[in-house]
Every structure is written in C-alpha cells, then in structure tokens.
Amino acid sequence: KTEFQEISPSEFFYRNRDLAGFSNPSRALYSTIRELVENSLDACDLFSIYPKVYVRLTGLENQSKEDVKEYTLVISDNGSGIPNEKIPLALGKVFFGSKFKLKQSRGMFGMGGTMSMLYAQITTNKPITITSSVDGKTYHRYRMIIDIEKNQPTVLDYSSGDSKGWRGTRIELNLMGDYLRSASRIVEYFNKIALVTPYAEIAFLDPMDRLFVYAKGTDQMPTPPTEVLPHPLGVDVEGLRRAIRSWKGGGIRSFLIKNFHRVGPGIADKFLEYVMIDPTRDPRTLSSEEMASLTNSLQTFGKFLPPDGRCLSPLGREILLTGINKELNPEFADVAIRAPAAYGGFPFVVEVGLAYGGQIKSDKLLLFRFANRIPLLYDEGSDIAWKVLMEDIDWNHYKVPMESPLVIITHICSTKIPYKTVGKEYISDRPEIERELKNAIKEVLRGLSLYLGKKSSMENIQRK
Amino acid sequence: KTEFQEISPSEFFYRNRDLAGFSNPSRALYSTIRELVENSLDACDLFSIYPKVYVRLTGLENQSKEDVKEYTLVISDNGSGIPNEKIPLALGKVFFGSKFKLKQSRGMFGMGGTMSMLYAQITTNKPITITSSVDGKTYHRYRMIIDIEKNQPTVLDYSSGDSKGWRGTRIELNLMGDYLRSASRIVEYFNKIALVTPYAEIAFLDPMDRLFVYAKGTDQMPTPPTEVLPHPLGVDVEGLRRAIRSWKGGGIRSFLIKNFHRVGPGIADKFLEYVMIDPTRDPRTLSSEEMASLTNSLQTFGKFLPPDGRCLSPLGREILLTGINKELNPEFADVAIRAPAAYGGFPFVVEVGLAYGGQIKSDKLLLFRFANRIPLLYDEGSDIAWKVLMEDIDWNHYKVPMESPLVIITHICSTKIPYKTVGKEYISDRPEIERELKNAIKEVLRGLSLYLGKKSSMENIQRK
Ligand SMILES: Nc1ncnc2c1ncn2[C@@H]1O[C@H](COP(=O)(O)OP(=O)(O)OP(=O)(O)O)[C@@H](O)[C@H]1O
Ligand SMILES: Nc1ncnc2c1ncn2[C@@H]1O[C@H](COP(=O)(O)OP(=O)(O)OP(=O)(O)O)[C@@H](O)[C@H]1O
Ligand SMILES: [Mg+2]
Ligand SMILES: [Mg+2]
Incomplete structure (x- = not known):
C-alpha cells in the first residue's frame, strides 16, 4: 500500500x-555566517543605519583534534532589531520574514536565518539565543529550538531587561563546523562584504584569534530602496485574480492605475482600447476567460512604460570606487553604472567596477560577483557574469591580456534577483541582464585600454 | 513599521x-512534461509494471500567431494509479507525496507534479483534470485548481465511473508555452527517456502532428528498489532524537540494531564499547549532551559496514546496452557497472555507457547524464559528470580524440541523489561519486581504445 505524507517546509x-547551502561542516560554517551577516546588514542599511556588525567564531575547549568540531558563533548588530513577539518566528520558522515585498533587499526567501538555526541544532542539539531591542530601552532574549516537523519555534526560556541604549540584534549559536577547510572562503567573504559596504564597520574574530577589522571608509550610504507595485509585464493570472479580489469597487481604468507600476490614465485608456473593455467596467465582473486573455494582452500590448529604476538603491560610483580602492589598492580603477533596465517586469541596475595592478598580485583575471550587495563566492562557472566575460567579450579588441592583474567587479541590484538556487550561489541567464553586463564590462575595459595606452606611451617617452 | 508575513510552500x-525550472514559457513546457512523465514512470516500474506512457501536446485553435500560446497537454499511464482520497492532494499540494522515504525513485521532493498544475493555472486560469484508477474497476475524476496561498487543492467537480479494466492515471491541463523554442529539448528528453527505459512503451504526439513512438525494446525490467533504514553515517542529532522518541523500550543495543542500516549485534557491541555506554541502557535516558556526543561518535567510530547497495535498482548491463543500441545505433558500445559505493551514509551505484561511431554523427564528445533513470538536459557545465570528463580524464592516454563521434552515458542511482536545485538540473560534487564516475569512464575508454586499436590494425592488414 502506498503511504502518502505531507512534510513541513523546515x-x-x-x-x-544541500539546496540551501548547508551540505557539509565546512560549507555550513560559511553559509551560517553569510546568512546572519546579510540579515544584520539588511537590518541596518534598509533603515539608513550605519552598520556595525561584529562576528566572533570560537572553537570549543577540550575537543579532540578532529577537523570537524564544535564552534560557538556570536553575531551582533546595531540594526533595527526585531519586534518582541516576532523574534521566535523570525529565525524559528521557514518561509517567515519581512522581505517578501517587491523591494530590493539582501534577503528574499524567509529562510536563511532559520537554516542557520536548524543546522546548529541538528549538529549540536543546543538551542540558540537571540537577543533584540527595537527601541534601545528594553531587550528581549529568547533561548529556543525549532520544531522541524511542525516548522515552528519552541521557546525554552525568555527574559527581558534594560537595554541601556543598545538597539539591534545579537545571535549566539553552536554548530559543528570545519574551519580549516572554510577559513579562506569566510575571510574572502568578509573582504568582499567590506568592498561593497564601505560605509559599514565590521569585525570578525576567528577561531585562531585573528581579528579582521574593516573600518568605516565613507559616510556615504546609498538611499534606501522603496517598494513598488507589480509591473504589468510581471503579472500573471494569479496576480490579477488577487488584485481583483481585494478591489473594493470602481472601474477597471482606476483598477489598473492603482494596482500596477507606472500605469497612468493615458496608458490605461490606450490599453483598454487595445483589449476593447469599457473603462468603467468593474474588474470583479470579468469572467475566468477574460482574466486569462487580459493577462495575455498585458504581455502583448507593448506600450507600457518600462519599470522605474528609482525604487532601486545602487551603490553608485562614489561608494564602489571607495570600496575598490580601500580593499584592492589598485594602480587604476574605473566604474560603469548602467541606467536602470528591466527583465520580466522587474527593474534592475548593473554596476561594474574594474581594478588593475597596484596591490593586485593575481596573474589572471578575477571576477568578484555581487547581487543586492551580497558577495557570491560559489559556482562562478555557472553564473551569468562569468558567461558574459568568457563568451561576450572580445579581449583582443581591448588589448588587455586575460593574464593581467585584473579584477572585474559586477553588481546587480533589483527588486528580485533571479537566483538559480535557494543558497543564492549564482544568477540565472536573463538576456536583458546579460546585455547590461556586457555593455558595462566593455565600458570599463575601454577605460583600462585607454589608461594602458597612455601609460605605455608615457613609459616610451621616459625611455627616450 | 516592519511587516512580517508567513507564506505557504506553494x-x-x-x-x-525559477528555482523549480518554470522560468519562462519554453522552459515551463519542458519542465511540465518531464515532471509528469517521471511521475508516470515511477508509478509503473516501482511496481514492476511495464510502463505505457502516452503524451499529447496540442496548440489550441484560433490563436494569434505568437510564439507563446496556449497548449493542451494530456498524459496517461498504466501505472499504479492514485488512491481516490489522495488524488487532489497528490498534485494540489506542495511537499505532499509518497516518495519521501529512503528508497530510490525518480521523484523525491513532493512538488514536481504540483508545480506543473500551478504553472498551468497561473498562465491560463483553467483547472486541471486528473483521472485515476487503482483497481481497474472504478475510476475517479477530479477537476481542480490549487489555492496557492493556502497550499491546498480546491475541487471544482468530481465524478467516477466504470474503469472497464483500465488502471492508471490520466492528467489533462492547459498552459501557455513556447513550443518552437523548446521542441528540440522536449524531443531530446523523450529520446533519452527511451534510452534509459527500453522496457517502456512511450508515445509523444507533438503540436506539429509529429508522432514519436518508442516501442518496447526488451522484456527485462530492473528489480524494483527497496526501502532501507538510515545508515549510521547519515544520522544527525535530529534523526537520533526522533528514533529515540518512537522507541517503545529496551536497551540501546537493540535500539541501534533495529533503527540503523546494517548494524548487527557484533558491531553494536563494538560501538557501545567505543562510546562507553552500557548496552542495556534505555536510549530514552540519554541526556541532550549525550545525544550530541553519540551522534558525533557515529561519525568517528569508523567500523560500520558501508551501506548495502542491494536496496538499489541499477539498470544493469543488459538494459543499458539495449537502450544504447536501440537509440544510438553505434559501431561500438560498452558498459561499466561499478560496485555499490556510498556518500554520507547514502548508497549509490554508478553505471557508465559508451557509444562510438555508426549512426552517431557528432564531431565532438557528447555527454548524456542520468540520475535515478531521469535524463538531465540542463546545466551540463555545472554537473559533476562533466567536471570528471573535463578535469579527471587524461584523453591522450586513451588515444581517443575528444572530437570523435563519441557519446558517454552516465547513470547514478541512489536512495538520495544530491541535486543542486529543486528543478533537478544537475548533481553537486561529492568526492565519492566523482571517484566512481572517473573509474567507470576510464573503464569504458579502455574498452574503446582496445577496439580502435584492433580496428586500425585490421584496416592495416586489409590494406596489405
Ligand atoms: N539581525 C536581524 N535584525 C533584524 N531583523 C532580522 C535579523 N535577522 C533576521 N531578521 C528578521 O527575520 C526575518 C527572517 O530572516 P531569514 O534570514 O530567515 O529570512 P530573510 O532574510 O527574510 O530571507 P533569506 O532567506 O533570503 O535570508 C527577516 O526577514 C527579518 O525580518
Ligand atoms: N502518474 C501518477 N501515478 C501515480 N501516482 C502519482 C502520479 N503522479 C503523481 N503521483 C503521486 O503524487 C505524488 C506527488 O507527485 P509530485 O510530482 O508532486 O511529487 P514527487 O513525484 O513525489 O516528487 P518530485 O517533486 O521530486 O517529483 C507522488 O509522490 C505520487 O505518489
Ligand atoms: Mg536572511
Ligand atoms: Mg514527481
């Protein structure tokens, strides 16, 4: 007899x-740190707070000399904090969070922090402790585990106290890890976070007592992103159906204007002519077939304004150059910021940086990938940025050998990054994103080409 | 104020x-077909039924000449059928299914069929119809949609009738697709399914009225796989805790024997000596720290027998050669079946086939990847098999040029395939799997090398 079962998200x-990046003790250590750091940074710069994020990873005493052993991880930030009643759910429930909106943020799946807690628990059987304060007056502390079968937190104890002015979040957990194998990746992650977040102060104390400090390098912080309505090109029948379900009354003309991004009266009228629907008709009277056909027409109409990139929060020339110079110390650096574009109704901005020579000691091209200010360190070969570098760029044309001390930095920001995996390892191919990356990379390569040209003629002059 | 939200799996x-392979109308057409075909094949050969799977894809009449248009897909099989009360849940709920056990099967996530239904509905607003019979006497038919926000089915109507001897499942749905773009991939998928399932009869009628028939090529069907207990090397604290929770009483010695794969009295005694725990102690008295330390010791003990590969159902030499010869018609074919191995406590078997020349017209090496009898057609460059071919094989050593009319077929079967993505596109790196693939590929290359050697000396003799 076939047995059927339903399982919870956790x-x-x-x-x-594996799907979430927690495949083995060395990779899980990396993923735990990156998920929690990204949560802390979101809690800061989405609210215009200069981030201060401190991470301490310590091997427990008196363990056998195995590679895989127990670590304590403590991370604290000065961010927005988590409201008291939401603290257990924030990290104690998969698919729970505050970033399910159409707004640029590092997090988007509602599960990264929860996976860190889950992995810690299944490897050490120890609860995690979360302390948070939203107002700097009172802190709330929870010691808890996750009920994996039910996808909900179990609070073991709770305490609160005077926060004495501290606002933010502090997480302490124990997990089995393999720091020897993941140390270089973890340090690389912090270096790259510092590159793309030069307005943050970050410190990492590692198990070998090495202290990595990334001082705040600039007072310039990007303007926080804003939430937008769905764009007509990103709407399917389900999206239309839900918008109609919450429509309180009124013609389809105002329905379109109020529910979709950048649809004004003029465009709404043109579209309603195109689909031959009376502008005063209540959308709640649309039949099932009409809804499907209307959704299709949103795709074929062709005259909607493209998504507005002003809801996004790119790094900008200043911040990107500061980060590049601070972390890489190159002889030459250049940045190309593309105008906003869109894929499938989602706006995005591509920013590319280039750093050459100076303290860059590599003998071949290095690619640093970022998406929504997150460094992507794995699966380079599968990423759209690598594909562009290898397939869409004619390196001979720029007279730049691929074996140069050259770093290309790509950053994509969007209301929705098309990650291929839940572990946010790399970005899927989208022709629109590919085109923007290609043009931005060509721009900075032209800049380098000019510089190298001038430099070699200067050297020729000096030789004479 | 920060707004928090919980979202359902659907x-x-x-x-x-995108994460599940439904990123655009051409890819979604492919994914819908592959998910439903794999469900039908599982419903047959897991129960020793010779599969008969018929698929018909038809473009709806009277549509504009766009590439993206509405299709009707009908798929029917002669498999086990779905029990009446489970039919709506089977495809109407994400994370619901019968394949969550530790047993080899194509499906494993409880969501592929549901994603097909979901995509159909959000692109056409039309319900799907599922008809099934488990006994050949009565069929049950449901017309339903999925309530995406609640992750549950909504049944629109139900009917039943005399099945007149037919047992199996039939699914009909409507979806927006782009067949022009995905036709070659879809046909490639059917060709590869036929290669690895030569005991099945499969027919695909496509929108251009082309009928692809894959007749049954052999009466040999692999023995169905069996379910196994978790292996000690695959157990974490949560797994141990749950096993203890359902333990009704008795010493830890019998607990280990009854709960873990291939743990007999001898090994149990040795292990309990190693961790210095009295064999008669009730595991329910273990403290939290003892559970964690016991789990760690399961990893470090080092004397457990490796997982038993007899629970697996490899294709075998006969079936693989039949499929290769039937679909590829090569001049030379060879197969290497490796002994069972294991990664992280999960048993697996690697089987590699090689086909050379004859009707193979390619001017370079082709890799056909399979996992648990599923063809993997995407993300070849990220897959472990590709990595082995490109990095671990010394092609010069075998005197086989890479520009040969050569097809390498890799098949991995396991109680758990370590896919990197929910869309089952490719397999993550595991050193144990890499090693088995390398050795199997070397074996078939040696075979080809010998054949080519003999062939060229025969030709030299004939020339004289
Ligand atoms: N350090 C923090 N400060 C403030 N809020 C936090 C912090 N960490 C987590 N949260 C809250 O908990 C929620 C869940 O976090 P989690 O990492 O599980 O998911 P996410 O960040 O929303 O998405 P993703 O899975 O992509 O990381 C977040 O949306 C945020 O509201
Ligand atoms: N054609 C079919 N015949 C019999 N049972 C089926 C059929 N299709 C689906 N089912 C049942 O419905 C369940 C859910 O199918 P679904 O494809 O959503 O998940 P799955 O096959 O278990 O896993 P995966 O997501 O990896 O495909 C299956 O486990 C199976 O029990
Ligand atoms: Mg997060
Ligand atoms: Mg399935």
Whole structure:
C-alpha cells in the first residue's frame, strides 16, 4: 500500500539542506555566517543605519583534534532589531520574514536565518539565543529550538531587561563546523562584504584569534530602496485574480492605475482600447476567460512604460570606487553604472567596477560577483557574469591580456534577483541582464585600454 | 513599521518558480512534461509494471500567431494509479507525496507534479483534470485548481465511473508555452527517456502532428528498489532524537540494531564499547549532551559496514546496452557497472555507457547524464559528470580524440541523489561519486581504445 505524507517546509529543507547551502561542516560554517551577516546588514542599511556588525567564531575547549568540531558563533548588530513577539518566528520558522515585498533587499526567501538555526541544532542539539531591542530601552532574549516537523519555534526560556541604549540584534549559536577547510572562503567573504559596504564597520574574530577589522571608509550610504507595485509585464493570472479580489469597487481604468507600476490614465485608456473593455467596467465582473486573455494582452500590448529604476538603491560610483580602492589598492580603477533596465517586469541596475595592478598580485583575471550587495563566492562557472566575460567579450579588441592583474567587479541590484538556487550561489541567464553586463564590462575595459595606452606611451617617452 | 508575513510552500514556489525550472514559457513546457512523465514512470516500474506512457501536446485553435500560446497537454499511464482520497492532494499540494522515504525513485521532493498544475493555472486560469484508477474497476475524476496561498487543492467537480479494466492515471491541463523554442529539448528528453527505459512503451504526439513512438525494446525490467533504514553515517542529532522518541523500550543495543542500516549485534557491541555506554541502557535516558556526543561518535567510530547497495535498482548491463543500441545505433558500445559505493551514509551505484561511431554523427564528445533513470538536459557545465570528463580524464592516454563521434552515458542511482536545485538540473560534487564516475569512464575508454586499436590494425592488414 502506498503511504502518502505531507512534510513541513523546515522538514523539507532539513532533508534537502544541500539546496540551501548547508551540505557539509565546512560549507555550513560559511553559509551560517553569510546568512546572519546579510540579515544584520539588511537590518541596518534598509533603515539608513550605519552598520556595525561584529562576528566572533570560537572553537570549543577540550575537543579532540578532529577537523570537524564544535564552534560557538556570536553575531551582533546595531540594526533595527526585531519586534518582541516576532523574534521566535523570525529565525524559528521557514518561509517567515519581512522581505517578501517587491523591494530590493539582501534577503528574499524567509529562510536563511532559520537554516542557520536548524543546522546548529541538528549538529549540536543546543538551542540558540537571540537577543533584540527595537527601541534601545528594553531587550528581549529568547533561548529556543525549532520544531522541524511542525516548522515552528519552541521557546525554552525568555527574559527581558534594560537595554541601556543598545538597539539591534545579537545571535549566539553552536554548530559543528570545519574551519580549516572554510577559513579562506569566510575571510574572502568578509573582504568582499567590506568592498561593497564601505560605509559599514565590521569585525570578525576567528577561531585562531585573528581579528579582521574593516573600518568605516565613507559616510556615504546609498538611499534606501522603496517598494513598488507589480509591473504589468510581471503579472500573471494569479496576480490579477488577487488584485481583483481585494478591489473594493470602481472601474477597471482606476483598477489598473492603482494596482500596477507606472500605469497612468493615458496608458490605461490606450490599453483598454487595445483589449476593447469599457473603462468603467468593474474588474470583479470579468469572467475566468477574460482574466486569462487580459493577462495575455498585458504581455502583448507593448506600450507600457518600462519599470522605474528609482525604487532601486545602487551603490553608485562614489561608494564602489571607495570600496575598490580601500580593499584592492589598485594602480587604476574605473566604474560603469548602467541606467536602470528591466527583465520580466522587474527593474534592475548593473554596476561594474574594474581594478588593475597596484596591490593586485593575481596573474589572471578575477571576477568578484555581487547581487543586492551580497558577495557570491560559489559556482562562478555557472553564473551569468562569468558567461558574459568568457563568451561576450572580445579581449583582443581591448588589448588587455586575460593574464593581467585584473579584477572585474559586477553588481546587480533589483527588486528580485533571479537566483538559480535557494543558497543564492549564482544568477540565472536573463538576456536583458546579460546585455547590461556586457555593455558595462566593455565600458570599463575601454577605460583600462585607454589608461594602458597612455601609460605605455608615457613609459616610451621616459625611455627616450 | 516592519511587516512580517508567513507564506505557504506553494506561494514560495509561485513567487520563485525559477528555482523549480518554470522560468519562462519554453522552459515551463519542458519542465511540465518531464515532471509528469517521471511521475508516470515511477508509478509503473516501482511496481514492476511495464510502463505505457502516452503524451499529447496540442496548440489550441484560433490563436494569434505568437510564439507563446496556449497548449493542451494530456498524459496517461498504466501505472499504479492514485488512491481516490489522495488524488487532489497528490498534485494540489506542495511537499505532499509518497516518495519521501529512503528508497530510490525518480521523484523525491513532493512538488514536481504540483508545480506543473500551478504553472498551468497561473498562465491560463483553467483547472486541471486528473483521472485515476487503482483497481481497474472504478475510476475517479477530479477537476481542480490549487489555492496557492493556502497550499491546498480546491475541487471544482468530481465524478467516477466504470474503469472497464483500465488502471492508471490520466492528467489533462492547459498552459501557455513556447513550443518552437523548446521542441528540440522536449524531443531530446523523450529520446533519452527511451534510452534509459527500453522496457517502456512511450508515445509523444507533438503540436506539429509529429508522432514519436518508442516501442518496447526488451522484456527485462530492473528489480524494483527497496526501502532501507538510515545508515549510521547519515544520522544527525535530529534523526537520533526522533528514533529515540518512537522507541517503545529496551536497551540501546537493540535500539541501534533495529533503527540503523546494517548494524548487527557484533558491531553494536563494538560501538557501545567505543562510546562507553552500557548496552542495556534505555536510549530514552540519554541526556541532550549525550545525544550530541553519540551522534558525533557515529561519525568517528569508523567500523560500520558501508551501506548495502542491494536496496538499489541499477539498470544493469543488459538494459543499458539495449537502450544504447536501440537509440544510438553505434559501431561500438560498452558498459561499466561499478560496485555499490556510498556518500554520507547514502548508497549509490554508478553505471557508465559508451557509444562510438555508426549512426552517431557528432564531431565532438557528447555527454548524456542520468540520475535515478531521469535524463538531465540542463546545466551540463555545472554537473559533476562533466567536471570528471573535463578535469579527471587524461584523453591522450586513451588515444581517443575528444572530437570523435563519441557519446558517454552516465547513470547514478541512489536512495538520495544530491541535486543542486529543486528543478533537478544537475548533481553537486561529492568526492565519492566523482571517484566512481572517473573509474567507470576510464573503464569504458579502455574498452574503446582496445577496439580502435584492433580496428586500425585490421584496416592495416586489409590494406596489405
Ligand atoms: N539581525 C536581524 N535584525 C533584524 N531583523 C532580522 C535579523 N535577522 C533576521 N531578521 C528578521 O527575520 C526575518 C527572517 O530572516 P531569514 O534570514 O530567515 O529570512 P530573510 O532574510 O527574510 O530571507 P533569506 O532567506 O533570503 O535570508 C527577516 O526577514 C527579518 O525580518
Ligand atoms: N502518474 C501518477 N501515478 C501515480 N501516482 C502519482 C502520479 N503522479 C503523481 N503521483 C503521486 O503524487 C505524488 C506527488 O507527485 P509530485 O510530482 O508532486 O511529487 P514527487 O513525484 O513525489 O516528487 P518530485 O517533486 O521530486 O517529483 C507522488 O509522490 C505520487 O505518489
Ligand atoms: Mg536572511
Ligand atoms: Mg514527481
């Protein structure tokens, strides 16, 4: 007899934690740190707070000399904090969070922090402790575990106290890790976070007592992103159906204007002519077939304004150059910021930096990838940025050998980054994103080409 | 004020359907077909039924000449059928299914069929119809949609009738697709399914009225796989805790024997000596720290027998050669079946086939990848098999040029395939799997090398 079963989201990712980047003790250590650091940074710069993020990873005393051993991880930030009643759910439930909107942020899946907690628990059987204060007056502290089968937190104890002015979040957990194998990746992650977040102060104390400090390098912080309505090109029948369901009354003309991004009266009228629907008709009277056909027409109409990139928060020339110079100390650096573009109704901005020579000691091209200010360190070969570098760029044309001390930095920001995996390892191919990356990379290569040209003629002059 | 939200599993994959392989109308057409065909094949050969799977894809009449248009897909099989009360849940709920056990099967996530239904509905607003019979006497038919926000089915109507001897499942749905773009991939998928399932009869009628028939090529069907207990090397604290929770009483010695794969009295005694625990102690008295330390010791003990590969169902030499000869018609074919191995406590078997010349007209090496009898057609460059071919094989050594009319077929079967993505596109690196693939590929290359050697000396003799 066939046995059927339903499993909870946390049970699913417990069994398939490879999908989320928690495949083994060295990779899990990396993923835990990156998920929690990204949560802390979101809690700061989405609210225009200069981030201060401190991370301490310590091997427990008196352990056998194995590579895989128990670590304590403590991370604290000065961010927005988590409201008291939401603290257990924030990290104690998969698919729970505050970043499910159409707004640029590092987080988007509602599960990264929860996976860190889950992995810690299944490897050490120890609860995690979360302390948070939203107002600097009172802190709330929870010691808890996650009920994996039910996808909900179990609070073991709770305490609160005087926060004495501290606002933010502090997380302490124990997990089995393999620091020897992941140390270089973890340090690389912090170096890259510092490059793209030069307005943050970050410190990492590692198990070998090495202290990595990234001082604040600029007072310039990007303007926080804003939330937008869905764009007509990003709407399917389900999206239309839900918008109609919450429509309180009024003609389809005002329905379109109020529910979709950048649809004004003029465009709404043109579209309604195109689909031959009376502008005063209540959308709640649309039949099932009419809804499907209307959704299709949104795609074929062709005259909607493209998504507005002003809801996004790119790094900008200043911040990117500061980060590049601070972390890489090159002889030459250049940046290309593309105008906003869109894929499938989602606005995005591509920013590319180039750093050459100076303290860059590599003998071949290095690619640093970023998306929504997150460094992507794995699966380079599968990423759209690598594909552009290898397939769409004619290196001979720029007289730049690929074996140069050259770093290309790509950053894509969007209301929705098309990651291929839940572990946010790399970005899927989208022709619109590919085109923007290609043009931005060509721009900075032209800049380098000019510089190298001038430099070699200067050297020729000096030789004479 | 920060707004928090919980979203259901279907809502999560509705918003992030790229993760599941439903990124655009051409890819979604492919994914819908592959998910439903794999469900039908599982429903047959897991129960020793010779599969008969018929698929018909038809473009709807009277549509504009766009590339993206509405299709009707009908798929029917002669498999086990779905029990009446489970039919709506089977495809109407994400994370619901019968394949969550530790047993080899194509499906494993409880969501592929549901994603097909979801995508169909959000692109056409039309319900799907599922008809199934488990006994050949009565069929049950449901017309339903999925409530995406609640992750549950909504049944629109139900009917039943005399099945007149037919047992199996039939699914009909409507979806927006782009067949022009995905036709070659879809046909390639059917060709490869036929290669690895030569005991099945499969027919595909496509929108251009081309009928692809894959007749049954052999009466040999692999023995169905069996379910196994978790292996000690695959157990974490959560797994131990759950096993203890359902333990009704008795010493830890019998607990180990009854709960873990291939742990007999001898090994149990040795292990309990190693961790210095009395064999008669009730595991329910273990403290939290003892559970964590016991789990760690399962990893470090080092004397457990490796997982038993007999629970697996490899294709075998006969079936693989039949499929290769039937679909590729090569001049030379060879197969290497490796002994069972294991990664992280999960048993697996690697089988590699090689086909050379004859009707193979390619001017370079082709790699056909399979996992648990599923063809993997995307992201070849990220897959472990490709990595082995490109990095671990010394092609000069075998005197086989890479520009030969050569096809390498890799098949991995396991109780758990370590896919990197929910869309089952490619397999993550595991050193144990890499090693088995390398050795199997070397074996078939040696075979080809010998054949080419003999062939060229025969030709030299004939020339004289
Ligand atoms: N350090 C923090 N400060 C403030 N809020 C936090 C912090 N960490 C987590 N949160 C809250 O908890 C929620 C859940 O975090 P989690 O990492 O599980 O998901 P996410 O960040 O929303 O998405 P993703 O899975 O992509 O990381 C967040 O949306 C945020 O509201
Ligand atoms: N054609 C079919 N015949 C019999 N049972 C089926 C059929 N299709 C689906 N089912 C049942 O419905 C369940 C859910 O199918 P679904 O494709 O959503 O998930 P799955 O096959 O278990 O896993 P995966 O997501 O990896 O495909 C299956 O586990 C199976 O029990
Ligand atoms: Mg997060
Ligand atoms: Mg399935």
